[in-house]
Amino acid sequence: MIKRNDFQRPTPNAQRPKRREQKLFILTFLGPALALYALFVLLPAVNACRYSLLRWDGLGTATWAGLHNFGRLLRSGSDYLPAIQHNLFLTFVPGVFILTLALFFAYSIHQGVRGARLFRITFFFPNIISSVATALLWIFLYSTSGVGLLNNLLKRLFHVSQPIAFTETHNLLWAMVPMIVWAATGFYMVLFLAAMENIPETYYEAARLDGASSSHLFRYVTLPLIWDVLATGVVFLVIGGLKMFDGVWIMENGRPSPETHTLSTLMYSRVFEEYNVGHGTAIAVLQFVLVLLASLISMRLMRRERLEY
């Protein structure tokens, strides 16, 4: 709620300099942020749309290409459509696990299991580590040479003789699922836990008096009342999945193949390795459109009656 400013009333002369001073104040306070934002975010964003309509290698002169770049992208056989599939895969498959686990953990902690504090503190930690460090850690876990932890455990405990090539190109995306779940679940757990702790105790008491079991409580009390936060979480997940770069880049040693490219890595590759700026920016523009669409769709799907309490 904006409080109407006193200075909006007709100003007597004595207050004129104050008005100018206020204008200056607004300018100096708003100016730098606005300037930085306009110069380094808005301007490039507009230029991105312009570049995507050009045929340009970044080295020489650019020529007009119209929608040629977009056409090349959406053609069958291009790398682009598989890349979107990879992004969607990396959004939904880990997403399902993340949401389920996060809800489960949050609810358990909320219900006061023993050691709740320990769980809450440790589960969030993987979120703090950089995605580069996480990717490296999991490369070691998955390694097929003598170093790999998982393959060694499989050999010792389950007598699996052949090491599994987890990070081989065909398996890479699947291998990333546990990694993403491991890294992200803690954050969503904290999010949902916060929402759950906001629910007044009275709802639970009333339901319990009616004889509701634990799982009933969850389905009919907790879940509806945290729905908004859950929806926010889903939107975060979707947007994050569409932007995935670091994990794939590191695990593929900076050279993803068409079977593992995501939108971001494909964009980087097109521009900085193949010197095809028009193409790369077209990918970025389409990615932006996708992010927008995905956010809107997610929000719509998750929409429900606002529950006020």
Added chain:
Amino acid sequence: MRKSFSILLLLGLVCASCRLQRDDPGRGITLEVAVFEGGYGIEWHKQMARQYERLHPGIHIDLWGDPRVDEKLKPRILRRNPPDLASCGLPVWKLIVAGKLYPLDAALDYPAYGQPNITWRQSLVKGVLSDYQYQGHTYAVPTNLGCWVCWYDRRMFRKHGWQVPRTWGEFTHLCDQIKAAGIAPLAFQGKYPYYAWATLLSLYERLVPFERWYRMEDFLPGAYTDPEFIHAARLVQEMATRYFEPGALAMTHTESQLEWVHGSAAMVFCGLWLENEMKNAIPPGFEMACFPVPVVEGGHGDPHAIYGGGGEMFFAFSDAPHPKEAVDFLKYLLSMDPARAYTRQLDTLSPVRNSERGISLSPDLQSAVDVMHASSRLFSDRIDTLFPEFTRGAEQVGLADLLAGKITPEQFGKELEAGMEDIRRDPDIYKPPPQGVPQ
């Protein structure tokens, strides 16, 4: 007071992004040289830089290296700030066509360092300059001469009484013997499927005469659906599915080579940089030797040719501050004395002719030199640098699938053909005129 604070802050940031560069006419010029720090390291390069500085007091050389040097240079070239010389993987042809590389002909047609009666061009092994010609100019020169061979653990072979194979039949028989002894026959750098490309092309060469092989290099239609090419692909697939070390497809080059060096595998296909690359990890007493890619029985190709040629190419940039001086340093790097030092230190070969004469080579390199001297000619593939889209696209995916046994050799050929057709149709990609079989 406060209002000027934020403005000052922003100005400060702008100023922070600049540095003071003194013009000092007395100091001379600095050349920046960026080198791919891989199997051969950069010690030799640095030493040669110091020697060159002693010969030319006005010049300072800032030579640095990195395994990911191309990642660092590509953006720099794009923003018009390249080094003076670079040696790494780059989209070379795009740069050549856009005029970003500096032609070397002026220096090539002048007398070589230390050999005043021949030109620099004449002092190099024949054919190493042919890959990067455009409109009559040469744009790159290699510092290394190598070939693709199969390295084996000599001690292990001696212990088990195994013989070096000459034909493909002998090779597969040997692999079966090795497998029966409980050792993996072949290590493979699976994370980089293109390590199998040279083997594949070598096998193809064994099967067909050069006129047919070079059709592939001229990216003529139907090159990849040639039945012999598909046969070569089949041989590679059999080798991969039967004889590669389990788990090899997920290993990086150093991982797999480490496995070989520690005795988990008996052989590995690689170039001549192998020993240098694994220098720090080779256990004492390890002996290695090589043999060429086996001859395929019934093949019509030259059984004595070897896949190889110039490597570690150096380029000069036209946007750089001092291209002429840079090219002069390059000329020095590829003259007799530095080349001899190269061979001595790195146990590998230089494209400067006769530079290995009189140097006592290690047994490993000697076996490679013997292989090269016994060969009739060198041949190599230029598709890699011409069409990175193809290499990174259809070739990489196809190879990975082929090696994993997921597609048939026929499908492999079709995929490559489709990939190359895309290239043929793409107006943005430069395609040089066909060159046939180079002489």
Added chain:
Amino acid sequence: MRRAPFGIGSGLCYLFLAAYLVAVVFPMVWIVYSSGKSTQEFFSNPIGLPHVLTTPSGAGGRTLTGNYEKAWVGSHFSRYFFNSVKVVGISLALILLLGSMAAYVLARFEFFGRKLISILFLCGLVIPMQLILIPLFFQYADMSDLLNRLFAPVTLFGGHLVFSLHDSHAGLILIYVAASLPFTVFVLTAFFRTLPGELREAAMIDGASEYRTFFSVMMPLSKPGLVTVAIFNFLGLWNEYLFGLVFINSDQLKTLPLGLAGISMQAQYKSDYGLLFAALVISILPSLLVYLVLQERITKGITLGALKG
């Protein structure tokens, strides 16, 4: 404490929780104690404890210190660490300062174009960084050229000023700040709206200028909001990789994620796993310490952010 213990299947729930706890903790622990191994040990004993712990002797200890020394000094991790501190620290300071200044004005003042500017900032929330990356790359090159040309006639101390937004901390900080402003302004605007207007009026009557009012009265009151914003931004910037990859080339200027990615390549070439593990530990350790110390604050911050947003 709070509720009755969990219902049926509580044993199963504990199992899940415990299993996840192991999955989170064990890899970390493994990395830490494995950093004391030499490459040979890695191949002979990948899972077990390193020699330095099982047979405390000179060799084991020397491997451990050797690995860490190679990482901290030889591979320049000290440098990467301080670079990260510098870049993220300065960015955060500017984000908080400029963001709160802009948010304050947008929240509590009426002026021409206020609504437009608010919407402009909101748009930034949907613009992904990937869209800006490529145009900004060329923009930085062009801006640097422009500045260089402007300052060409200026001679200072016998030399010229050479500007480069690329490969400089300043360039990185500028984009970090600009890109973080939309989110920051969004959260802080909502925050400032909740502050009572009487405080400002009281301060004005006391003769304080607008500036004074802001810095002495409003800012301290908005600490919870500032903390939330700081935490979210810190998490995003400390681990940022893509922009650093594109804009920073020199080794001296690399931040921690870039250094870690770079060293993973080098260590692979040198086949030195001990070094790599030590580097990984060095990267993770500061985050771990910061987390353990501030963990309450962090989770509270996320809670607040999620529920308000």
